[in-house]
Amino acid sequence: xxxxxxxxxxxxxxxxxxxxxxxxxxxxxxxxxxxxxxxxxxxxxxxxxxxxxxxxxxxxxxxxxxxxxxxxxxxxxxxxxxxxxxxxxxxxxxxxxxxxxxxxxxxxxxxxxxxxxxxxxxxxxxxxxxxxxxxxxxxxxxxxxxxxxxxxxxxxxxxxxxxxxxxxxxxxxxxxxxxxxxxxxxxxxxxxxxxxxxxxxxxxxxxxxxxxxxxxxxxxxxxxxxxxxxxxxxxxxxxxxxxxxxxxxxxxxxxxxxxxxxxxxxxxxxxxxxxxxxxxxxxxxxxxxxxxxxxxxxxxxxxxxxxxxxxxxxxxxxxxxxxxxxxxxxxxxxxxxxxxxxxxxxxxxxxxxxxxxxxxxxxxxxxxxxxxxxxxxxxxxxxxxxxxxxxxxxxxxxxxxxxxxxxxxxxxxxxxxxxxxxxxxxxxxxxxxxxxxxxxxxxxxxxxxxxxxxxxxxxxxxxxxxxxxxxxxxxxxxxxxxxxxxxxxxxxxxxxxxxxxxxxxxxxx
RNA sequence: GUCAGUGUAGCUCAGCCGGUUAGAGCACAGCAUUCAUAACGCUGAGGUCGAGAGUUCAAGUCUCUCCACUGACACCA
Numbered sequence: 001x002x003x004x005x006x007x008x009x010x011x012x013x014x015x016x017x018x019x020x021x022x023x024x025x026x027x028x029x030x031x032x033x034x035x036x037x038x039x040x041x042x043x044x045x046x047x048x049x050x051x052x053x054x055x056x057x058x059x060x061x062x063x064x065x066x067x068x069x070x071x072x073x074x075x076x077x078x079x080x081x082x083x084x085x086x087x088x089x090x091x092x093x094x095x096x097x098x099x100x101x102x103x104x105x106x107x108x109x110x111x112x113x114x115x116x117x118x119x120x121x122x123x124x125x126x127x128x129x130x131x132x133x134x135x136x137x138x139x140x141x142x143x144x145x146x147x148x149x150x151x152x153x154x155x156x157x158x159x160x161x162x163x164x165x166x167x168x169x170x171x172x173x174x175x176x177x178x179x180x181x182x183x184x185x186x187x188x189x190x191x192x193x194x195x196x197x198x199x200x201x202x203x204x205x206x207x208x209x210x211x212x213x214x215x216x217x218x219x220x221x222x223x224x225x226x227x228x229x230x231x232x233x234x235x236x237x238x239x240x241x242x243x244x245x246x247x248x249x250x251x252x253x254x255x256x257x258x259x260x261x262x263x264x265x266x267x268x269x270x271x272x273x274x275x276x277x278x279x280x281x282x283x284x285x286x287x288x289x290x291x292x293x294x295x296x297x298x299x300x301x302x303x304x305x306x307x308x309x310x311x312x313x314x315x316x317x318x319x320x321x322x323x324x325x326x327x328x329x330x331x332x333x334x335x336x337x338x339x340x341x342x343x344x345x346x347x348x349x350x351x352x353x354x355x356x357x358x359x360x361x362x363x364x365x366x367x368x369x370x371x372x373x374x375x376x377x378x379x380x381x382x383x384x385x386x387x388x389x390x391x392x393x394x395x396x397x398x399x400x401x402x403x404x405x406x407x408x409x410x411x412x413x414x415x416x417x418x419x420x421x422x423x424x425x426x427x428x429x430x431x432x433x434x435x436x437x438x439x440x441x442x443x444x445x446x447x448x449x450x451x452x453x454x455x456x457x458x459x460x461x462x463x464x465x466x467x468x469x470x471x472x473x474x475x476x477x478x479x480x481x482x483x484x485x486x487x488x489x490x491x492x493x494x495x496x497x498x499x500x501x502x503x504x505x506x507x508x509x
Numbered sequence: 510g511u512c513a514g515u516g517u518a519g520c521u522c523a524g525c526c527g528g529u530u531a532g533a534g535c536a537c538a539g540c541a542u543u544c545a546u547a548a549c550g551c552u553g554a555g556g557u558c559g560a561g562a563g564u565u566c567a568a569g570u571c572u573c574u575c576c577a578c579u580g581a582c583a584c585c586a
Contacts, residue, residue: 010555024576052550101565135559183513183514183580184580184581185516186510186512186513186581187580187581187582188581189512189515190512190581190582191581194582194583262581327521327522328521329521332521333579334521336519337521339520339535339536340520340521340535340536342534343535343536344534346536346546347534347535348535349548351546351548351549352548352550354546355545355546355548355549356548356549357545358544358545358546359543359544359545359546359548359549360544361545362543362544362545363544363545364542366545367544371574404542407523409533409534412534416549419548419549419550420549420550422545422549422550423542423543423549423550423551424550426542426544427544428543428544429544431544454565473521494519500546501546502546503546503547506546506548
């Protein structure tokens, strides 16, 4: 199965922040999960580089928009690499393919009779890149988001006839799984039920944008341009752009994973545009929650933003990926609390999982010549095997539903149970009688194997830590498709165990 | 203002169709222990389940009212 997963195309107005990192990490985990299940994944991320806001930012910095975009885009690319993001595509809306595709798309929409010339007037926020619904005689209105004065504008724009698609969008929203989580679906249904208005897709006098063919002075509105990036991303560099071939490259998207703030664009405007252009609709749109910090909204004005570069340099990808995915329910908002972050990393990763690996391999190495022991028992009861076999399908289902928190909790439970198993069996006592060597081998094999399964199950969310675990278990022959790796008993007796070293050091502060 | 949602131990949250003494993880206190990353394990303390009323043999769990917070929309700026 061909699975196309997208992050939003991040706006390069400023350097990457933790919110976009959160989205991207989640998409990465999801993409890895589907690859491990044997699917062909197209994991798309990228950047949105056009618009007046960027033009103005560049002017302020006294550099060209091109230079500005180049710089920020490279920061994104570098950051994703640092975080082990496994994206297959990185689209920039300044890529030449993209302009061609936008033109083709525009022609299709025009041919459907969905483009009309209109007049847009109203109070405009450059920050939001949108008109605010305010009365004409408002005095010095400001944008509630950007806290900046709005500009009065009256200009000729091209409009997309969204209202034509009222019925089709309504029936799309009847599909229960199109918008997730369900709570946000209701909001969108509510919004649509009040009637959809046509929206403008071009701007006058914005230099930094894609030119609208046949309309001198018009550039495409950034949203129209940016959403189409999901399509142009899929087209290989060495192929000509041809929208009618887009389906052979992986369209429609299996899922768009986005922040809740841009749900409307993805769940209403975007499907309508695709309908107009005669293209398939994405299967699902998931609007995840926002991150706050110590109970406060993160913002530049408060000066409490968490910088992803700082975080990864100080704590490493495993720690942050684990915290973000294991402690926050994906659909809901999450509060980043430093103390909790430190506690959870130390407990879950260092103590529960790390120490399990460490104590088990140490015992095994000491008593069985640095090798995985042979399990000589005939058909003994094995509670760890039973639990592992119950845990695996649960975790797989949770991953499939983007329920990362629940998946993490199941994995952790398996590791804890293995720790408990050791405490109950007390192999360090049994081994004192040489006649117990076989039975101890059996127990240790069970724990090693459980630890291996923990390592395999962690692959989507913690690719780095997972491979450290598996290496220490001497398990180096992993398959691309994890179904085989998830079967009990894959750890081969006699494979040698390297001398252990902590897979993760505790956080001190 | 309209419509949703949330409100359960210090913190983050589970609690399905109502049913014995309300759960988990973390934090905290004590015990035990050495195979291990001062890790693991055990025990304990900690909640009138936002408030009030109602339905019921029985209510975090259903109904109503109110309070607080969050979101969408509207209004106002």
